[in-house]
Amino acid sequence: MKTDISKLLQKNHKQILEDWMTNQLADASLREDLMSNEELGEQSQELLSALLKSINDKNLNDVQSEEFENVYEILSGISMSRARQGYTPRETGMFVLSLKQAIIGTLTKMLKNDPQALVDASFKMNNLLDSLSIMTFETFIKSREEVILRQTDEISEISTPVIRVWDGIVALPIIGTLDSSRTQVVMEALLQEIVESGSTIAILDISGVPAVDSLVAQHLIKTVAATRLMGAECIISGIRPEIAQTVVHLGIDLSNIVTKASLASALRHAFGILQLEVQKKQKDKTVR
Amino acid sequence: MKLVLNKDKMQIIREQDVVPFRNRVKEYATKIGMGIVNQTKLITAASELVRNMLKYGGGGEALIEVISQGRDNGIRLTFTDKGPGITDIPLAMKDGYTTGKSLGVGLPGARRLVNEFDIKSTPGSGTTVCIIKWKNG
Ligand SMILES: Nc1ncnc2c1ncn2[C@@H]1O[C@H](COP(=O)(O)OP(=O)(O)OP(=O)(O)O)[C@@H](O)[C@H]1O
Ligand SMILES: [Mg+2]
Numbered sequence: 001m002k003t004d005i006s007k008l009l010q011k012n013h014k015q016i017l018e019d020w021m022t023n024q025l026a027d028a029s030l031r032e033d034l035m036s037n038e039e040l041g042e043q044s045q046e047l048l049s050a051l052l053k054s055i056n057d058k059n060l061n062d063v064q065s066e067e068f069e070n071v072y073e074i075l076s077g078i079s080m081s082r083a084r085q086g087y088t089p090r091e092t093g094m095f096v097l098s099l100k101q102a103i104i105g106t107l108t109k110m111l112k113n114d115p116q117a118l119v120d121a122s123f124k125m126n127n128l129l130d131s132l133s134i135m136t137f138e139t140f141i142k143s144r145e146e147v148i149l150r151q152t153d154e155i156s157e158i159s160t161p162v163i164r165v166w167d168g169i170v171a172l173p174i175i176g177t178l179d180s181s182r183t184q185v186v187m188e189a190l191l192q193e194i195v196e197s198g199s200t201i202a203i204l205d206i207s208g209v210p211a212v213d214s215l216v217a218q219h220l221i222k223t224v225a226a227t228r229l230m231g232a233e234c235i236i237s238g239i240r241p242e243i244a245q246t247v248v249h250l251g252i253d254l255s256n257i258v259t260k261a262s263l264a265s266a267l268r269h270a271f272g273i274l275q276l277e278v279q280k281k282q283k284d285k286t287v288r
Numbered sequence: 289m290k291l292v293l294n295k296d297k298m299q300i301i302r303e304q305d306v307v308p309f310r311n312r313v314k315e316y317a318t319k320i321g322m323g324i325v326n327q328t329k330l331i332t333a334a335s336e337l338v339r340n341m342l343k344y345g346g347g348g349e350a351l352i353e354v355i356s357q358g359r360d361n362g363i364r365l366t367f368t369d370k371g372p373g374i375t376d377i378p379l380a381m382k383d384g385y386t387t388g389k390s391l392g393v394g395l396p397g398a399r400r401l402v403n404e405f406d407i408k409s410t411p412g413s414g415t416t417v418c419i420i421k422w423k424n425g
Contacts, residue, residue: 212332214391217391243328245325252391
C-alpha cells in the first residue's frame with residue numbers, strides 16, 4: 001500500500017511542532033532579545049498548521065500549487081517582520097530550515113520499515129521546504145531593500161538644507177556626490193527657497209563634494225543657469241585647491257561662474273553685491 | 289619594468305557602482321601614500337572613464353592594481369567593456385567631442401590628469417582604457 005505522507009504528517013502534528021521548537025530553542029542564534037519564546041511558538045504553530053492543512057498527496061509534488069498560497073503568505077509576513085526587526089539572514093533562514101529537520105526526523109521515525117517510502121517522502125518534503133526557504137530569503141531581502149530605499153530618500157532630503165544666511169542670501173552646502181537625481185533635489189530645493197525668501201543671491205558650497213568630474217561640473221553649470229533664470233546670482237564656494245587644479249586639467253571652463261575658495265569669501269562677495277558693509281564696532285572713545 | 293603588488297577587480301553595471309569604486313581607488317591611493325592633489329586627479333580621471341563605460345559601453349569591469357617601478361609606486365586602472373567600441377579614437381580624444389550631449393572632456397581630460405594613458409578599441413567588440421598615476425607623478 002502506498003503511504004499517504006500528508007496524512008502521516010498531519011497525524012504527527014504535535015510531535016513535529018515539539019521537535020521544531022526544541023531545534024529552534026537549542027540553536028545558538030536564537031534571538032530572545034528580539035522575540036519572546038511564546039511569540040516564537042505562536043508563529044511556528046501558525047505556519048505549521050497552515051502547511052499541514054494545505055498539503056495533500058497531490059500537491060506535494062507541486063510547490064507552485066495554489067493551495068500553498070496561504071503558507072507563502074504567512075511565511076512572507078514572518079520574514080518581512082524579521083527583516084525589519086533586525087534579524088540576520090541566517091537567523092531568519094534557520095526558522096524554516098529547522099522545520100525541515102523536524103519533519104524529516106519524524107518521517108524517518110515513522111517510515112523506518114519502508115526505506116523506499118522514506119526516500120520518496122523525504123525527497124518531496126525537501127523540495128517543498130527548500131522552496132519555502134528560498135521564498136523566505138527573497139522576502140527578507142526585499143524588505144531590507146525597501147528599508148534602504150527609504151533611507152536613501154531620507155538622506156537625500158536631509159542632505160539638502162537651504163539656509164537663509166542673510167536677508168536676500170541663501171546658501172546650500174552640498175555634501176557627497178552630486179549625481180543626476182541628487183542634482184534634481186538640490187536644484188528644486190534651492191529654486192524654491194529663492195522664490196520663498198525673495199533672495200537675489202544663492203551660494204552653492206561644494207566643500208563636501210569629494211570630486212568634481214565632468215558630470216558634477218555639468219550639474220553645477222545647470223544649477224547656476226537655472227538660478228540666473230530666476231533672477232538671482234549664484235556663487236560657488238568651497239573649491240579646495242586640489243579640486244581647482246583638477247578642474248583646470250580636466251578642461252572644464254568655469255570662468256562664467258563666480259567661484260570662491262570659502263563660504264566666508266562668498267559671503268563677502270555677496271555683501272559687496274548687496275552694498276552691505278560689515279564693520280567692527282567702534283570702541284567708546286570717551287574711555288580712552 | 290612594472291611590478292604588480294596588488295590586484296582588485298570590480299564589476300561596474302549600474303550608476304550606484306561608481307561611488308564604491310571611486311572609494312576603493314581612493315583607499316589604494318591613500319595606502320601607497322599618494323598626496324591629495326594626485327589622488328583627486330586620479331579619482332576624477334577614474335570617474336570619467338567609469339562613467340563612459342556605463343554610458344557608452346553598457347557597463348564593464350574595472351581593474352585596480354598597485355604597481356611599482358623602480359622607486360615609485362603607483363595605481364594602474366584598467367576599464368574593459370564589451371560595448372560598441374569607438375571607430376575614430378583621435379576624434380573621441382578631442383576636447384569637446386561628444387555623442388552624448390555632454391561636455392566632451394572625459395577622455396582628453398582624463399589623459400591630462402594621469403601619467404600614462406592608453407586606449408584600445410575594436411568597433412563592435414568593445415573598449416579598453418588603461419591609466420597609470422604615479423605616487424609622485
Ligand atoms: N567606453 C566607450 N565605448 C564607446 N564609446 C565611447 C566610450 N567612451 C567614450 N566613447 C565615445 O567617445 C566620446 C567622447 O568621450 P568623452 O568622455 O570625452 O566625452 P563625453 O562622455 O561625451 O562627455 P563628458 O565625458 O564630458 O561628459 C563619447 O561621446 C562617446 O561617443
Ligand atoms: Mg565621458
